[in-house]
Amino acid sequence: MAGAAGLIIGNEVLTAKVRERNGALLIERLRARGIPLVGLFVVPDDVDAIVEVFLLARRRSRYLFTSGGIGPTHDDVTVRAIALGLQRPVVRVPEIVRSLTEAFKGKPVPPEALRLADAPAGSRLIHGPRLQYPALACDDVYLLPGVPELFEAQLETVLDGLSGQPVVTRLVFLDAHEHEIAPVLDAAALEVPEVEIGSYPTFDPAAGYRVKVTVEHVERARVDAMVDRLVRELPASAVLRVE
Numbered sequence: 135m136a137g138a139a140g141l142i143i144g145n146e147v148l149t150a151k152v153r154e155r156n157g158a159l160l161i162e163r164l165r166a167r168g169i170p171l172v173g174l175f176v177v178p179d180d181v182d183a184i185v186e187v188f189l190l191a192r193r194r195s196r197y198l199f200t201s202g203g204i205g206p207t208h209d210d211v212t213v214r215a216i217a218l219g220l221q222r223p224v225v226r227v228p229e230i231v232r233s234l235t236e237a238f239k240g241k242p243v244p245p246e247a248l249r250l251a252d253a254p255a256g257s258r259l260i261h262g263p264r265l266q267y268p269a270l271a272c273d274d275v276y277l278l279p280g281v282p283e284l285f286e287a288q289l290e291t292v293l294d295g296l297s298g299q300p301v302v303t304r305l306v307f308l309d310a311h312e313h314e315i316a317p318v319l320d321a322a323a324l325e326v327p328e329v330e331i332g333s334y335p336t337f338d339p340a341a342g343y344r345v346k347v348t349v350e351h352v353e354r355a356r357v358d359a360m361v362d363r364l365v366r367e368l369p370a371s372a373v374l375r376v377e
Contacts, residue, residue: 137170139191143202143212144280145178156201156278156285163289168298168352169197179203184215192219197296199289202280204270206249216275217254225255253277262291302354304361307343310372311335315345318367322360329360343374 140160147154157174164171172195177183184203191198203212217224230251234243254275259268269288270277278288308315312335323331332348349360365373 137172137195138197139195140174141200142176155282168300179209181215185219188219198275206246222255226251299352301350302357303350305377306347307374308345308372
C-alpha cells in the first residue's frame with residue numbers, strides 16, 4: 135500500500151463560511167514530492183463521519199493528512215475521531231501541557247486550553263525550524279491545523295521526513311476534438327497502461343489549443359517513448375507543440 139489521502143474537516147468548509155485552501159496545497163506539495171494522492175475527502179465536524187471516511191482512506195493509502203478540528207472548542211473533534219479510528223484512547227501529551235503552562239506564565243491553564251494537549255495514544259510531535267507549534271503524528275496519520283498558514287508550515291515539515299518518486303510529465307497540445315484523437319489514445323493506454331495518459335479539452339479560444347494531452351511516468355524514458363508514439367500516430371496537422 136502506498137500513497138496518501140487527505141481529509142479536510144470542518145462545517146465551515148461545507149457551508150462556504152471559509153474558502154478551502156489546504157486541499158489544493160496538499161495536492162500540489164504531494165505531487166512535487168512524488169507521493170501519489172489517492173483521495174481527498176471533505177467531511178463535517180462529526181465524529182461518525184470522520185471515522186467512516188478515515189477507515190476508507192486508511193484502506194487505500196499509507197499516509198493520511200487531516201486538516202482542521204484540532205483546536206480547543208466544542209466543534210474540534212478530529213483527535214477523538216482519529217483515536218476511535220485507530221482504536222486508541224485519547225491521552226494528554228506532557229510536552230504540550232508544559233508548553234501551555236509556560237504560555238500562561240504560571241497562571242492556571244484553562245481546561246479548554248488543555249484540550250490542545252490531547253492526542254491519540256502513541257502520538258509523536260514533529261518539530262521544525264519553521265514551526266511555531268509542532269505537528270502531531272500517529273501511525274502515519276498527520277493531524278494538521280485548519281488555519282492555512284499553520285497547515286502549510288506543518289505540512290512542509292512533515293514532508294521533509296517522507297520520501298517519494300517524482301513523476302515526469304510532458305505535454306502535447308493539439309488542434310483537434312477529443313473524439314478525433316480518442317482511437318490513438320485508447321490504443322496507447324491499453325497497450326502501455328503503466329504510463330498515464332490524460333486528455334483535457336478547453337473551450338477558451340484564447341488558449342491556443344483544443345486539447346492538452348499529458349503523459350506521465352516516474353521514468354523519463356517511458357514518457358519520451360510515449361510522447362514520440364503519440365506524435366507519430368496522431369494527425370500531423372493536429373499537433374501544435376510538445377513540451
